[in-house]
Amino acid sequence: MKVYILGAGAIGSLFGGLLAKAGVDVLLIGRDPHVKSIGERGLVIKGIINEEIRVNATTSIPKEKPDLIILSTKAYSTEDALNSAKDIVRETWVLSIQNGIGNEDKILRVGGKAIGGITTNGAILKEPGIVEWKGKGITIIGLYPQGHNEFVEEVAELFNKAGLETHTSDNIIGWIWAKAIVNSAINTIGSILEIKNGLIKDNQYLLSAAMEVIKEGCRIALQNGIEFEVPPMELFFQTLEQTKDNYNSMLQDLWRGKRTEIDYISGKIVEYGKYVNLEAPMNSLLWALVKAKEELRNNVWRKGK
Numbered sequence: 001m002k003v004y005i006l007g008a009g010a011i012g013s014l015f016g017g018l019l020a021k022a023g024v025d026v027l028l029i030g031r032d033p034h035v036k037s038i039g040e041r042g043l044v045i046k047g048i049i050n051e052e053i054r055v056n057a058t059t060s061i062p063k064e065k066p067d068l069i070i071l072s073t074k075a076y077s078t079e080d081a082l083n084s085a086k087d088i089v090r091e092t093w094v095l096s097i098q099n100g101i102g103n104e105d106k107i108l109r110v111g112g113k114a115i116g117g118i119t120t121n122g123a124i125l126k127e128p129g130i131v132e133w134k135g136k137g138i139t140i141i142g143l144y145p146q147g148h149n150e151f152v153e154e155v156a157e158l159f160n161k162a163g164l165e166t167h168t169s170d171n172i173i174g175w176i177w178a179k180a181i182v183n184s185a186i187n188t189i190g191s192i193l194e195i196k197n198g199l200i201k202d203n204q205y206l207l208s209a210a211m212e213v214i215k216e217g218c219r220i221a222l223q224n225g226i227e228f229e230v231p232p233m234e235l236f237f238q239t240l241e242q243t244k245d246n247y248n249s250m251l252q253d254l255w256r257g258k259r260t261e262i263d264y265i266s267g268k269i270v271e272y273g274k275y276v277n278l279e280a281p282m283n284s285l286l287w288a289l290v291k292a293k294e295e296l297r298n299n300v301w302r303k304g305k
C-alpha cells in the first residue's frame, strides 16, 4: 500500500515512520527543516523505541495518488492542507488521526473518501528529524461517519503490523465526539490554570466543574444524534488516570506561543448546541478564556512570566 502522511509533524511522523519501518511505501509531506533533516539523516524515533528510519519526505504535494492519505495537521490547518492536495485527495481514502470535530467532513467536502480516527499515542517533535514517542496508546479507526468496509480493516491490520495497536469501530463519529468532549474539559481547565491533568481529579472544585462540562457536551452530542460506544464520563476518568502526569497539548501549544485547537473542540460543541437550540454556557466560557489566553500570549501573559 502506498501511504502519504499529509502534515508530517509529531504524530504524523510517528505513524509514517513506524509504517515505513514495517516495509510500507510511505511519503511524509511536511515542512522544512523537519523534511530536510529526514532527507539528510533519516527520521529518528526516540522514547518507546530508538530507531533511525529511512523514509521519503517532501514539502510539496506529489501528482501521483496514493492508496491512503493520513491527515495529521492541526485541525486549524485541515482545510488549507486538503485544498492544497485536492487533486490527489479526490476519490482517495483519507484517514484523519487529528483531534477535534469536523476534520472528516472537510475530507468529504473536497471529494475524499473519509475514514475517521482517534489515537491516544503521544508524540512530540523534539527537533527537526527527531520525534519522541512518549506514550504508547491505541488507535481506533472507522468509516466516517459510520460503518465499516474491507479497506478500513486492511489499514488497521497494517497499523497493527507496524506496532500501532489499532481497532476498528462501526461508530467512529461516536469516538471522535467522546474524545472531543473529554478534551473540552481537560484541555481547557488544564490550560487556563496551567496544571497537570491529574490535578483535575484531585481537586474537588475542578473535578465537579469538569464533570459539568462533560455533561454539557454529552447533552449536545446526544441531541445531535451522536451515540457513544463508551460514555465520555468514563473516558474522562480513564484519561485523567492514564495521563495524570501530563500537561495537555493545548497548554503546551500556548506555552510555545502556538495557536490552539480550541475552535474545533469547545467551539464545535457550542456550534452544535446552536443547531439543536441548546445553550452551552460552560463550553462558551471555557472557549472564550482559552481564546483570550491565546490572544494575550504575546503581550501581557508572556511578559508577566
Ligand SMILES: NC(=O)C1=CN([C@@H]2O[C@H](COP(=O)(O)OP(=O)(O)OC[C@H]3O[C@@H](n4cnc5c(N)ncnc54)[C@H](OP(=O)(O)O)[C@@H]3O)[C@@H](O)[C@H]2O)C=CC1
Pocket: 006, 007, 008, 009, 010, 011, 012, 029, 030, 031, 072, 073, 074, 075, 077, 080, 081, 082, 084, 097, 098, 099, 100, 119, 120, 121, 122, 123, 124, 125, 249, 261
Ligand atoms: N502529538 C500527539 O501526541 C497527538 C496529536 N493528536 C492530534 O494530531 C494532530 C497533529 O498534532 P501534532 O502532530 O502534535 O501537530 P504538529 O504541529 O506537530 O504537526 C502538524 C504538522 O503539519 C504541518 N502542516 C500543516 N499544514 C501543512 C500542509 N498544508 N502541508 C504540509 N504540512 C503541513 C505543520 O506545519 P506548520 O506548523 O508549519 O503549519 C506541522 O509540522 C492534531 O489534531 C493533534 O491534536 C492526536 C493525538 C496525539
Ligand SMILES: CC(C)(CO)C(=O)C(=O)O
Pocket: 183, 186, 187, 197, 239, 243, 246, 247, 248, 249, 250
Ligand atoms: C488525552 C489528553 C488530555 C492528554 O493530555 C489529550 O488528548 C491532549 O492533551 O490533547
